[in-house]
Amino acid sequence: MPWPDRKHFAEGWLGQRVLITGASGGIGQALVDELAGAGARLLVTGRDAATLEALCRRHPGQVTAQAADLTRAEDRDRLATIAERLDCTMLINAAGANRAELFEDSDDATLEWLVTTNLTATLQLTRALLPLLRRAEPGRVVNLGSAFGHIGYPGQAAYCATKFALHGFTQALRRELADTPVRVLYVAPRATRTAMNAPAMEELNQALGNAMDDPETVAIQVRRAIERGRKETRLGGAEPLFARLNALCPGLIDRALRRQLPTIRRFLAPAKGDMP
Numbered sequence: 001m002p003w004p005d006r007k008h009f010a011e012g013w014l015g016q017r018v019l020i021t022g023a024s025g026g027i028g029q030a031l032v033d034e035l036a037g038a039g040a041r042l043l044v045t046g047r048d049a050a051t052l053e054a055l056c057r058r059h060p061g062q063v064t065a066q067a068a069d070l071t072r073a074e075d076r077d078r079l080a081t082i083a084e085r086l087d088c089t090m091l092i093n094a095a096g097a098n099r100a101e102l103f104e105d106s107d108d109a110t111l112e113w114l115v116t117t118n119l120t121a122t123l124q125l126t127r128a129l130l131p132l133l134r135r136a137e138p139g140r141v142v143n144l145g146s147a148f149g150h151i152g153y154p155g156q157a158a159y160c161a162t163k164f165a166l167h168g169f170t171q172a173l174r175r176e177l178a179d180t181p182v183r184v185l186y187v188a189p190r191a192t193r194t195a196m197n198a199p200a201m202e203e204l205n206q207a208l209g210n211a212m213d214d215p216e217t218v219a220i221q222v223r224r225a226i227e228r229g230r231k232e233t234r235l236g237g238a239e240p241l242f243a244r245l246n247a248l249c250p251g252l253i254d255r256a257l258r259r260q261l262p263t264i265r266r267f268l269a270p271a272k273g274d275m276p
Contacts, residue, residue: 012227013038017088019079021070021125022095023055024048027144027192030219031094036062038223043086045070045079046095070095070121080128089136091129092222093122094144096162100201101268103157111158118162123169130182137181142226143170145188147236150243151253154261155204155268163188174231187225188243189218190236204267208260211237 018035022028024046032044036059044052045068052065066082068075083091097117099110126141133139148156149163167186174184191205191212205212218235225233234240246253 013040016040016090017043017086018090018092019043019045019083019088019129020092020094021045021122022093022144023065024051025094025096026215027189027218028094029055030215031092031222032059032063034216034219034223041086043079043083043088070125071116073124076121076125076128079125080132083129084132088129088132090140090142090226091126091133092142092144093126095122096144096146098156098159100155100159100204102155102265105269106158114158114162118159119165119169122166126173133182134180139182140185140226141170141173141182142185142187142222144222145170145186147188147190147234147239147243149188150234151239151246154257154264170232183229185226185230186232187222188232188234189213189221190239192218200267204264207263207267 013035016035018040020028020031020035020042023032023042023044028044028046029051032042032055036042040062042059042063043066044055044063045066046052047067047069049065049067052067056063056065064082064086066079068079070076070079095117097114099106099114101110122143129141133141143166145166146159146163148160149167152160152164167188170184170186177184191210193212193214204210213235221233221235234243242253
């Protein structure tokens, strides 16, 4: 159910009560600022309580904060209870994590952490909130994916696995809820410039000439995608084209990425840093 033109956006957002996960991260903070500026009331969560408190001070009366580790059932339950009390109408799943490294250098703990953080916790929280969102008419679930949810990229195998799965979950849930008031949307940013990016990944993007967006730019595009009611939105310049080529002619992308392998290995083989 898209809002048809800009004159309706403020009225639409003024009626929204939005839960944003990952709000202490770069994209999450930018989303809070963007949607609060549009008039929404927000319930924000993340692991960094100090950052969440700063968001409350920046938007007094509009933002309620609850620090949480979404991989913990008790934290999800507490958050769902607050969302119920505030009568939330929208869930934006923006929480996520990454470790840029070659797959053979990863370990069991890292793989479990990535899957639990990026996928399992998102599914569990979404399921917990569906009864509430069904009553919103329409309620909305907005999942933030990644360009790496459409293009398997060397040095990002585990992250790609979680984001491909998130895309599939979004598509399946949208179809499962097609005869309900709940709208399920998917937005896939490309590489985004945040303070938590691993230095090796920043250097690799520069060496390869990969474009990176600012979190504020991503937040604006996410807001517009929600306003337009688009089921799927892939952000970036060339990235959406690469995703289509990867689906239709994967061999072309195979050959292009093979040429990048020496550079990727040079930057990521010793890297152990995290990026959101």
